[in-house]
Amino acid sequence: xxxxxxxxxxxFDDHARDLPWRAxxxxxxxxxxxxxxxxxxxVVRVEPAWRAWMGRWPTPADLATAPTADVLRAWxxxxxxxxxxxLQECARVVVERHGGDLPDDEAALLALPGVGTYTAAAVRAxxxxxxxxxxxxxxxxxxxxxxxxxxxxxxxxxxxxRRLAAAWVPDDDTAAARWSGASMELGAxxxxxxxxxxxxxxxADRCRWLxxxxxxxxxxxxRRAQAWTGTDRQAxxxxxxxLREALGPVPHDAVAAVWPDSAQLARCLDALVADGLVVxxxxxxxxxxxxAATYRLPH
DNA sequence: AATTCGGGGTG
DNA sequence: CACCCAGAATT
Numbered sequence: 594x595x596x597x598x599x600x601x602x603x604x605f606d607d608h609a610r611d612l613p614w615r616a617x618x619x620x621x622x623x624x625x626x627x628x629x630x631x632x633x634x635x636v637v638r639v640e641p642a643w644r645a646w647m648g649r650w651p652t653p654a655d656l657a658t659a660p661t662a663d664v665l666r667a668w669x670x671x672x673x674x675x676x677x678x679x680l681q682e683c684a685r686v687v688v689e690r691h692g693g694d695l696p697d698d699e700a701a702l703l704a705l706p707g708v709g710t711y712t713a714a715a716v717r718a719x720x721x722x723x724x725x726x727x728x729x730x731x732x733x734x735x736x737x738x739x740x741x742x743x744x745x746x747x748x749x750x751x752x753x754x755r756r757l758a759a760a761w762v763p764d765d766d767t768a769a770a771r772w773s774g775a776s777m778e779l780g781a782x783x784x785x786x787x788x789x790x791x792x793x794x795x796x797a798d799r800c801r802w803l804x805x806x807x808x809x810x811x812x813x814x815x816r817r818a819q820a821w822t823g824t825d826r827q828a829x830x831x832x833x834x835x836l837r838e839a840l841g842p843v844p845h846d847a848v849a850a851v852w853p854d855s856a857q858l859a860r861c862l863d864a865l866v867a868d869g870l871v872v873x874x875x876x877x878x879x880x881x882x883x884x885a886a887t888y889r890l891p892h
Numbered sequence: 893a894a895t896t897c898g899g900g901g902t903g
Numbered sequence: 904c905a906c907c908c909a910g911a912a913t914t
Contacts, residue, residue, distance in 0.1 A: 632910040638900075639909090672898030679911085709911045719909095729909040749893070777909060786907060787903060818905055821899085830898055868897095 594761065597739065597796045598772055604795035605775030608782065612636070613644060614719075615774075621695040621720035622687075623647055628712045628719075629680050634671050636781070642671055654693050656684035662890035665870070666837050674833055674870055679707030697721040715773075724769035728758045731780025732773070736761065738784060742801030744810040745786065828852045828861045832888075833870065842874060842887035862888065 609615070614627035626646060630639040646667055650656040656664070661681060668677035683706045687695055695716070696702060702713035714725035733746040736758060746754065761776070763769045783790045791797050791807075802808070810816075821827055831851040836843060852858040865871035869891060876885035 628909065629911095631908085633897090633908060634899080635901075635908050670899060672900085673910090675897070676911085707911070711910060715909065727909085730907085731909065781909075816906085819907090826896080826898060833898085 597799045598761065598763065600795040600799075601779055602768075602771050602775045605771070605778050609774070609778055610636075610782070612640065613647075619720070620651075621697075621716065622653055623651075624720035625683070625695060625708070625712070625716050626680065628715045629676055629683075629707055630671055632676060632707075632712070633673060638671065642667075642669060650684075652693065653684040653687040653695070656681055657688045660892055662892055665833070665890050669837070670834070675868055676707060678869055682706040683708065695720065697723065699725070718770040718773040722766055722770045724762060724764070724766045725773070726755065726759045726762055727773035727777065728755060729777060729780075731777045731784075732758060733780075734786060735776050735780045735784045738789075738802035739796060739800050742805050742808075744802060744808060745812060747812055748815050823854075825857065825861050825864070828854075828857055829865055832858075832861065832865060836871060836888060836890050839889065842889040845884045845886050845888070848888055 612627075613619075614624050623643075627639065627643050630643055630646075649667065650659055659681070661678070664677050664681050665674055668674055671677075686705055687693060691701070697717065697720075699713055699717065702708055702716055703710070708716070711727070711729050714727045715729070717723040717725040718727050728750065730746075733750070733754070736754075737743045737746040740757060740761075761772070763772055779794075779796075783794050789807075791800070791803050794800065794803075797803055832848060835848065835851050848862070849855060849858060852861075862871065862873070866873050872889050872891050874887050874889070876882060876887075
C-alpha cells in the first residue's frame with residue numbers, strides 16, 4: 594500500500610494540472626470556492642468561471658456584500674444554482690462567525706452552508722495542508738480498482754469503504770494532503786470512468802482490477818440514468834436562464850413562453866421562490882391575478 | 893437509503 | 904443517447 598502511494602504521488606509530481614486554485618498564491622477561500630464549483634461540475638467548465646469569480650470577489654467579505662442577482666449571473670450555467678446561493682451564505686457566515694477567515698477545523702467547516710463531508714476534507718487538505726480523508730468520485734474509483742478489484746465503486750459510500758480510504762491516508766499532514774491530491778488527480782486523468790488509460794498508469798502493476806482482466810461494473814444494474822428532457826430540473830433551468838438574461842422583472846407571460854406545461858411551470862416557480870432563487874412580485878390590487886405577477890432574481 | 897437539484901461534453 | 908462530472912441537503 595505504501596509503495597503504491599509513493600508511485601501515485603511521484604506521478605502527481607510530474608503530471609499535476611496547473612490549476613489556478615493550486616497556485617502558490619492561492620487562498621483558503623479560493624480553494625473553497627473551487628470545491629463548491631466543482632461539486633458535480635467538471636474542471637474544464639469551472640476554471641474560467643473561477644478566475645472571473647475570484648477576480649470580482651476575492652474574499653468572503655467581497656462576496657458577502659454582493660447583490661445576489663450578480664452572484665447568480667456570475668454562476669452562469671455551472672448548474673445547481675442553489676450552490677451559488679449557499680456559497681454567498683457561506684461567505685456571510687465566515688465574515689460574521691470567523692472574522693472573515695476560513696476556519697481550519699473539521700466541525701467549523703462542516704457547519705458552513707454548502708460544505709459537506711467531501712468539501713470540508715478537501716479544504717482541510719488543499720487549503721491548510723492538514724490530514725483528512727478526501728473521498729470523492731475519483732478517489733472512490735481509484736481505490737475500487739486498485740484495492741477492491743472492481744470497475745466502479747458502489748452507488749453509495751459504505752462504512753467499509755470510508756475505513757479503507759482512511760487506511761490509505763498517511764499519518765503525516767503534508768504526506769496526507771499530497772496523497773489526497775495525487776489520488777484525485779490519478780482518477781481524473783488516468784483512472785477515468787469511461788476509458789481508463791491503464792497503459793500510462795503508475796500503479797498498473799499493482800491494480801487488482803487490471804490483474805483480473807478489467808471485469809465489468811457489478812453495480813451497473815443499480816445505476817439510474819438521469820432523466821433530463823421534460824423534468825422539473827430542465828424547466829427550472831429554463832426559468833433561471835431567462836431571468837439571468839433579463840434586465841428587469843419578467844412578466845408571467847414571458848416566463849410561460851419558455852415552458853409549455855403550465856402546471857409544471859407553476860410548480861417549479863413556487864419551488865424556485867421557496868428556494869430563494871427567484872422573487873415573485875404580485876401586481877398591485879386587492880385581488881392579484883397570478884398571470885399579472887412578475888419574476889426576477891433576488892437583489 | 894433514496895431523491896432532488898443543472899448543464900454539457902463524450903464514447 | 905446513456906453516462907459521467909472534486910456532492911450537499913432533505914426526507
